[in-house]
Amino acid sequence: MALWSAMNLVVASRQTGPLIRFDVEGRWRDGDALKLAYLIKAAVTRVRQDHVLIDLRRVAAPPGAQGKFQICDRLRRALNANMRIGVIARRDLVDADEPGAFQQCPEIGRFDGEGAAIKWLSAQPGG
DSSP: OEEEOSSSSEEEEEEETTEEEEEEEEEOOTTHHHHHHHHHHHHHHHHTOOEEEEEEEEEEOOTTOOSOBOHHHHHHHHSOTTOEEEEEOOTTTBOOOOTTOSSSSOEEEEESSHHHHHHHHHSOTTO
């Protein structure tokens, strides 16, 4: 298990079978989504993994924040198109779209719970 705190967020990662998992907590601030995306990119490059689970259930917006935590957009920009990323987060927190909404980008799905996210990550792309 690895633990990082290079931003307002605290991130723990571990490899669990066929995927790498990131547990994130704290209050996000502007710029944290990009930092988190590149932290994830560095970690998955080291372990050569293309299935990622990101648990944002313990992430909160700062008081008075306007907008959403732009993690999905930043992951699309930072990661390879062959990746599948399951994000566990409230719909009102992140900028999620339906899986497969973008071409030539990693496939990102937002889920309310861990079971659905793992099931989606385990399925064949497009299935």
